[in-house]
Amino acid sequence: MDLRFNTKCVQGGYTPGNGEPRQIPIIQSTTFKYDTSEDMGKLFDLEASGYFYSRLQNPTCDHVAAKICELEGGTAAMLTGSGQSANFYAVFNIAGCGDHVVSSASIYGGSFNLFAVTMKRMGIEFTFVDPDCTEEELNAAFRPNTKAVFGETIANPALTVLDIEKFAKAAHAHGVPLIVDNTFATPVNCRPFEWGADIVTHSTTKYMDGHGAAVGGCIVDSGKFDWTAYPEKFACLCTPDESYHGVTYTERFGLAGAYITKATAQLMRDLGSVQSPQSAFILNLGLESLHVRMKRHCENALAVASYLEKHPKISWVNYCSLPGNKYYDLAQKYLPSGSCGVVSFGIKGGRTAAEVFMKHLKVGAIETHVADARTCILHPASSTHRQMNDAELAAAGVGADLVRMSCGLEDAQDLIDDIAQALEQV
Numbered sequence: 001m002d003l004r005f006n007t008k009c010v011q012g013g014y015t016p017g018n019g020e021p022r023q024i025p026i027i028q029s030t031t032f033k034y035d036t037s038e039d040m041g042k043l044f045d046l047e048a049s050g051y052f053y054s055r056l057q058n059p060t061c062d063h064v065a066a067k068i069c070e071l072e073g074g075t076a077a078m079l080t081g082s083g084q085s086a087n088f089y090a091v092f093n094i095a096g097c098g099d100h101v102v103s104s105a106s107i108y109g110g111s112f113n114l115f116a117v118t119m120k121r122m123g124i125e126f127t128f129v130d131p132d133c134t135e136e137e138l139n140a141a142f143r144p145n146t147k148a149v150f151g152e153t154i155a156n157p158a159l160t161v162l163d164i165e166k167f168a169k170a171a172h173a174h175g176v177p178l179i180v181d182n183t184f185a186t187p188v189n190c191r192p193f194e195w196g197a198d199i200v201t202h203s204t205t206k207y208m209d210g211h212g213a214a215v216g217g218c219i220v221d222s223g224k225f226d227w228t229a230y231p232e233k234f235a236c237l238c239t240p241d242e243s244y245h246g247v248t249y250t251e252r253f254g255l256a257g258a259y260i261t262k263a264t265a266q267l268m269r270d271l272g273s274v275q276s277p278q279s280a281f282i283l284n285l286g287l288e289s290l291h292v293r294m295k296r297h298c299e300n301a302l303a304v305a306s307y308l309e310k311h312p313k314i315s316w317v318n319y320c321s322l323p324g325n326k327y328y329d330l331a332q333k334y335l336p337s338g339s340c341g342v343v344s345f346g347i348k349g350g351r352t353a354a355e356v357f358m359k360h361l362k363v364g365a366i367e368t369h370v371a372d373a374r375t376c377i378l379h380p381a382s383s384t385h386r387q388m389n390d391a392e393l394a395a396a397g398v399g400a401d402l403v404r405m406s407c408g409l410e411d412a413q414d415l416i417d418d419i420a421q422a423l424e425q426v
Ligand SMILES: Cc1ncc(COP(=O)(O)O)c(C=O)c1O
Pocket: 082, 083, 084, 085, 087, 108, 110, 111, 152, 156, 181, 183, 184, 202, 203, 204, 205, 206, 215, 216, 217
């Protein structure tokens, strides 16, 4: 039966047989037992499917990955230990020393550092482009050794909306896949494969878990990018992997499975970064209510943004679902039923006023986290970015007055009342 999205959130990825556990079982075992060495040998040769060591694959994690795969409309998926490792693996699976990647400049700071510093040390160069650039400017960023394009559906923290079709068109014109980090939108609000993206990543730590309980990540493949059309560029997928008994991933697993099988068999084997079965179980509890929670996160954020917009002590509000926002039209196209729960705004009076405001909040808690059921709020200038002076903050696009609020699942009126009383103290 072809199930609808909401039903997949609740029941996708795992169908118990007669008398089997209703919940996804937590298989808390590092290893798996076989009767003969031949049986196990077949697994090592990737000739039979099954489990042998939880650093590569674990049944609990696979059920949860299968659910996220269904939600995104992909052909294969894997869980990772964090969103950071998901983005690292997604790129490193197809790009190595001497290669180049085009990325939107408007991405999560941790991803920017991973690309611009750590992966640069591995010999992979990134060109960062303004997400609002013209098609000509975007095309000009490509080089003969470009292997992928990267962007975030809704960027953290700038809240820019990626023109997925524009980025997909440019990527495909240059024979490379588009990787989209869909963390903030979640597949409830946007399914990037429907707009041309080839690979999707997630920090499941955010809305997918949604309760601030488990760090994790996920990579999903659409199965649509034809690696075999560029066998030299993607030799890692189209020629025998000597480190894996000479398997050629595209031949053995087809376009539907080659990319994720390689990332599992090669990168997980060598680098680790697995998600624990316990964390995967917790993640699945979050996924079961993702469609219900996202709706409320978005309603609360829109109510808060609309209130802030009219408040005399607020100088600006940034929320892409708010009419008049620079990204409103793109948000209506890619995120018509809602964007995310994160709103940023500026308080008149700058750093000092923002500090006073933060001090008086009673419902919103000061945290670096976002996307939790509980409202969390951050003033970067006095916390994560406190080493910067006002001029440096402005240059980084994080003004001294900027407050980022991740609206939780509380009553919207309580969030508004809390903001109102804290602003009265400013
Ligand atoms: C859009 C985005 N991608 C990736 C990450 C990294 O995820 P994690 O913290 O799970 O490693 C984050 C973290 O905030 C994020 O916001």
